[in-house]
Amino acid sequence: xxLVRRHxxxxxxxxxxxxxxxxxxxxNANLRVAVVSKVFPTRSHTVAAQGGVNAALANVxxxxxxxxxxxxxxxxxxxxxxxxxxxxxxxxIPTVYELEHNGVPFSRLDNGRxxxxxxxxxxxxxxxxxxxxxxxxxxxxxxxxxxxxxxxxIRARTHFFDEYFAxxxxxxxxxxxxxxxVLEIETGEPLLIESKTTLLxxxxxxxxxxxxxxxxxxxxxxxxxxxRAGVPLMDMExxxxxxxxxxxxxxxxxxxxxxxxxxxxxKDGERFMERYAPxxxxxxxxxxxxRAIVTEVKEGRGCGPxxxxxxxxxxxxxxxxxxxxxxGIRESSQIFAGVDPVVExxxxxxxxxxxxxxxxxxxxxxxxxPVQHGPEEVIPGLYAAGECACVSVHGANRLGGNSLxxxxxxxxxxxxxxxxxxxxxxxxxxxxxxxxxKVMSRLTRWExxxxxISVQDLRAEFRKVMEDHAxxxxxxxxxxxxxxxxxxxxxxxxxxxxxxQSSVFNTARVEALELENLVDxxxxxxxxxxxxxxxxxxxxxxxxxxxxxxxxxxxxxYFYEEDRVEYKPVRTKPxxxxxxxxxxxVY
Amino acid sequence: MKxxxxxxxxxxxxxxxxxxYDVEVTRGMMLRDALLEIKRQDESFSFRHSCGExxxxxxxxxxxxxxxxxxxxxxSDLKEPVKVRPLPGRPVIRDLVVDMxxxxxxxxxxxxxxxxxxxxxxxxxxxxxxxxxxxxGLYECIMCGCCSTSCPSFWWNPDKFHGPQALLQxxxxxxxxxxxATDERLDALEGPYKLxxxxxxxxxxxxxxxxxxPTKAIGKIKELMLERAx
Numbered sequence: 001x002x003l004v005r006r007h008x009x010x011x012x013x014x015x016x017x018x019x020x021x022x023x024x025x026x027x028n029a030n031l032r033v034a035v036v037s038k039v040f041p042t043r044s045h046t047v048a049a050q051g052g053v054n055a056a057l058a059n060v061x062x063x064x065x066x067x068x069x070x071x072x073x074x075x076x077x078x079x080x081x082x083x084x085x086x087x088x089x090x091x092x093i094p095t096v097y098e099l100e101h102n103g104v105p106f107s108r109l110d111n112g113r114x115x116x117x118x119x120x121x122x123x124x125x126x127x128x129x130x131x132x133x134x135x136x137x138x139x140x141x142x143x144x145x146x147x148x149x150x151x152x153x154i155r156a157r158t159h160f161f162d163e164y165f166a167x168x169x170x171x172x173x174x175x176x177x178x179x180x181x182v183l184e185i186e187t188g189e190p191l192l193i194e195s196k197t198t199l200l201x202x203x204x205x206x207x208x209x210x211x212x213x214x215x216x217x218x219x220x221x222x223x224x225x226x227x228r229a230g231v232p233l234m235d236m237e238x239x240x241x242x243x244x245x246x247x248x249x250x251x252x253x254x255x256x257x258x259x260x261x262x263x264x265x266x267k268d269g270e271r272f273m274e275r276y277a278p279x280x281x282x283x284x285x286x287x288x289x290x291r292a293i294v295t296e297v298k299e300g301r302g303c304g305p306x307x308x309x310x311x312x313x314x315x316x317x318x319x320x321x322x323x324x325x326x327x328g329i330r331e332s333s334q335i336f337a338g339v340d341p342v343v344e345x346x347x348x349x350x351x352x353x354x355x356x357x358x359x360x361x362x363x364x365x366x367x368x369x370p371v372q373h374g375p376e377e378v379i380p381g382l383y384a385a386g387e388c389a390c391v392s393v394h395g396a397n398r399l400g401g402n403s404l405x406x407x408x409x410x411x412x413x414x415x416x417x418x419x420x421x422x423x424x425x426x427x428x429x430x431x432x433x434x435x436x437x438k439v440m441s442r443l444t445r446w447e448x449x450x451x452x453i454s455v456q457d458l459r460a461e462f463r464k465v466m467e468d469h470a471x472x473x474x475x476x477x478x479x480x481x482x483x484x485x486x487x488x489x490x491x492x493x494x495x496x497x498x499x500x501q502s503s504v505f506n507t508a509r510v511e512a513l514e515l516e517n518l519v520d521x522x523x524x525x526x527x528x529x530x531x532x533x534x535x536x537x538x539x540x541x542x543x544x545x546x547x548x549x550x551x552x553x554x555x556x557x558y559f560y561e562e563d564r565v566e567y568k569p570v571r572t573k574p575x576x577x578x579x580x581x582x583x584x585x586v587y
Numbered sequence: 588m589k590x591x592x593x594x595x596x597x598x599x600x601x602x603x604x605x606x607x608y609d610v611e612v613t614r615g616m617m618l619r620d621a622l623l624e625i626k627r628q629d630e631s632f633s634f635r636h637s638c639g640e641x642x643x644x645x646x647x648x649x650x651x652x653x654x655x656x657x658x659x660x661x662x663s664d665l666k667e668p669v670k671v672r673p674l675p676g677r678p679v680i681r682d683l684v685v686d687m688x689x690x691x692x693x694x695x696x697x698x699x700x701x702x703x704x705x706x707x708x709x710x711x712x713x714x715x716x717x718x719x720x721x722x723x724g725l726y727e728c729i730m731c732g733c734c735s736t737s738c739p740s741f742w743w744n745p746d747k748f749h750g751p752q753a754l755l756q757x758x759x760x761x762x763x764x765x766x767x768a769t770d771e772r773l774d775a776l777e778g779p780y781k782l783x784x785x786x787x788x789x790x791x792x793x794x795x796x797x798x799x800x801p802t803k804a805i806g807k808i809k810e811l812m813l814e815r816a817x
Contacts (some may be wrong), residue, residue, distance in 0.1 A: 027784040038642075039635075039637060039645065040645075040687070040730075042643070042729070042730055043637050043643040043644060043645050043745055044643075045638065045643075046641050047638065047729075048638050048640065048645050049640050088622065092657060095648050096711075097709070097711055100711040100712060101701075101703065101707050101711075101712065102700075102701065103700060103701030103760075103763070103765070105719065105722045105726045106711075106719075107716075107719065108715065108716045108718075108719040109716070110715075110716060111713075111715055112715050113710075113713065114711050137726075140642075140726075140727060142725070143642060143729070146699075148701075151700035152700055154695050154699065154700060155698070155700045186680055213644065215637040215638040215639065216636060216637045216639065249615075251640045253640070254638075276753050328642075331641075331774060332640060332641075333629030335640075335641070335659050336615070336640070338615075391597075407772075424620070430622075454627075454630065455630070456626065456627045456630065457627075486742045488728050498630070499630055499631065499633040500630050502596055502599060502631070503663070504596065504680065504681050505597055505633050505680050505681040505682075505684050506629040506633070507626075507633045507634070507800070508631065508633075525727075556612070570640055
């Protein structure tokens with residue numbers, strides 16, 4: 001069979017905010033850029049981001065990028081790399097202005113400037129009074145940003161491969177990345193995209209958990225591709241559970257609800273966050289609020305007949321604020337919880353939301369791995385940005401409003417660095433045909449016929465295992481059992497068979513490939529979590545309740561090969577300012 | 588609950604058929620959940636879906652004759668048997684998956700991006716809350732295609748008539764105080780088809796899952812054209 005081949009300067013896998021912002025830089029620079037996405041670009045999950053994007057514009061209250069940096073370092077529980085955090089917080093300001101110039105319909109203040117709201121973990125003056133740093137387009141900020149970036153890419157004539165599924169990266173003997181094998185979903189035909197540079201921007205992997213705010217498509221495809229190409233995944237034990245998912249369903253209720261003045265109550269009507277975070281209360285960091293909710297429920301103060309959730313009170317804000325600032329939340333609450341927040345509280349419980357870990361990169365978006373000379377050697381031609389990457393700006397816990405910022409700043413930075421890389425490396429490297437063949441086998445494997453386990457059933461089993469063994473509170477026993485169960489599931493992958501062998505728009509085949517990705521990532525999460533014997537940020541262990549900076553202020557690196565976990569130091573030295581040394585983290 | 592679902596696989600079927608499925612309804616079940624259950628019973632069944640909360644716009648469908656989004660439609664609100672078909676008027680790729688390329692082409696044709704001639708300020712372009720309010724009901728479009736594929740004018744002339752979705756987006760930029768390409772945008776809409784094939788049938792308004800009003804937007808564009816002509 002002859003494999004169709006296409007050639008580009010840059011291949012971007014994923015069409016969310018990171019991918020599209022990188023594509024925009026490259027298309028504006030007149031480079032040949034291909035964006036491959038398994039869904040039409042505006043279906044990417046950036047569309048679901050609600051609350052906003054952080055930048056110290058100081059439009060509402062005094063603010064400063066350095067305060068933003070402090071909050072982010074503290075929020076990360078001192079696991080974030082301070083050079084990358086400094087870069088992100090400085091870049092936040094021009095990045096938001098650029099978005100606005102590109103057309104994002106931000107909400108406005110009376111003086112015509114961009115509206116900013118309070119979000120969790122934000123302070124003025126290095127830990128002082130609450131700040132208002134989150135730039136918002138009502139509660140549909142991600143939608144507004146994603147559509148704007150897609151629109152600008154239409155203007156820039158970016159080349160899109162819509163509904164193509166990326167199968168695997170192609171690497172040569174020296175480890176350089178030569179492009180990727182992709183599958184056209186509509187026809188079932190494989191296609192080889194040869195590219196001088198490849199950017200993974202495939203987003204998160206929330207589908208590893210049963211209850212999640214993440215979309216069906218968030219299966220961590222790029223992370224698993226990186227793993228199979230020999231790249232480790234960094235800090236995967238740090239998975240954020242958003243405090244306010246709709247109870248029993250998982251859909252997100254933005255932190256912006258609490259930013260606008262909403263608060264949590266238990267079955268006694270008590271505003272319980274006052275006990276857990278006396279200063280910040282409901283706007284403490286997400287890990288803190290999620291643990292508080294789970295504790296309330298465990299100790300019998302949960303609401304509802306099963307006592308399995310708490311309530312988010314909004315009705316005191318009045319209809320005008322709710323319909324003006326939180327219209328999407330009102331709609332979602334009515335549809336999925338059957339309540340109108342203007343008159344009654346919303347039942348909420350933590351929901352799997354965001355992976356802080358991912359593909360290790362430097363602040364230019366280049367993928368860095370330990371090969372021979374130190375822990376951060378660049379892989380030629382390979383980039384990663386957005387939720388699939390780990391720069392690391394979020395460390396052990398991400399602040400609300402920093403994820404849209406991360407994808408935009410580092411998507412842009414990766415695009416800019418690719419432009420520089422291409423100046424030095426103007427030619428395609430020769431294609432490694434043996435590597436192509438090896439990757440093709442990942443597709444042909446699904447042509448095996450006969451009786452076997454169903455993809456749907458194993459996916460459901462796996463997600464339940466992850467929920468039970470890698471949740472908000474983790475003990476040695478629970479996680480060790482989780483590792484064994486994920487190993488068993490990984491074995492069962494071999495016994496999966498597709499009953500549907502047809503070629504046209506075969507979603508069963510796509511889901512089979514996704515399940516393989518999910519299970520590989522699941523292993524990185526449970527194993528990294530089991531090994532880390534401390535509590536830090538989102539990783540909370542009753543058997544090791546304290547943060548241990550002496551032994552554990554370091555990044556985990558999980559390798560697919562032999563399920564190995566290694567470590568590398570945190571970059572505590574910023575670019576131009578003083579280090580923020582670790583301190584006790586109270587809100 | 589009984590579902591009768593449109594099935595067509597060009598690899599295997601000479602013609603489309605309707606297939607019956609029984610789904611046990613659970614509390615709060617959405618149509619998308621029911622379709623996922625059907626997929627569990629029969630993995631050869633294909634449909635698009637993703638976010639599950641009505642923001643990604645993947646699962647526009649025709650159900651009991653009306654276009655809607657599967658993920659925000661409660662099955663308890665549907666009349667049994669539930670007849671599920673692909674969005675009308677578009678070529679079927681397989682089962683409920685249709686080819687939306689012409690729809691996307693019409694969107695691109697209205698130049699759906701902010702055009703600014705003046706030098707950019709180093710901060711944001713100022714916009715009053717009142718000016719910004721004019722974008723409400725426009726920018727929220729999720730491009731699900733429910734409106735354009737329910738529009739008879741679009742069925743007849745999908746290559747020439749922009750359709751309600753694209754025209755709503757055209758107005759979204761015309762209405763934006765920051766945009767500086769009003770004349771070019773209006774010039775590009777001249778002629779008997781692109782804009783003027785709208786006969787205010789208003790199917791688009793009835794079906795929009797985000798409660799937007801393309802007919803009103805089209806009326807505003809026509810008003811602006813008239814104003815300019817005088």
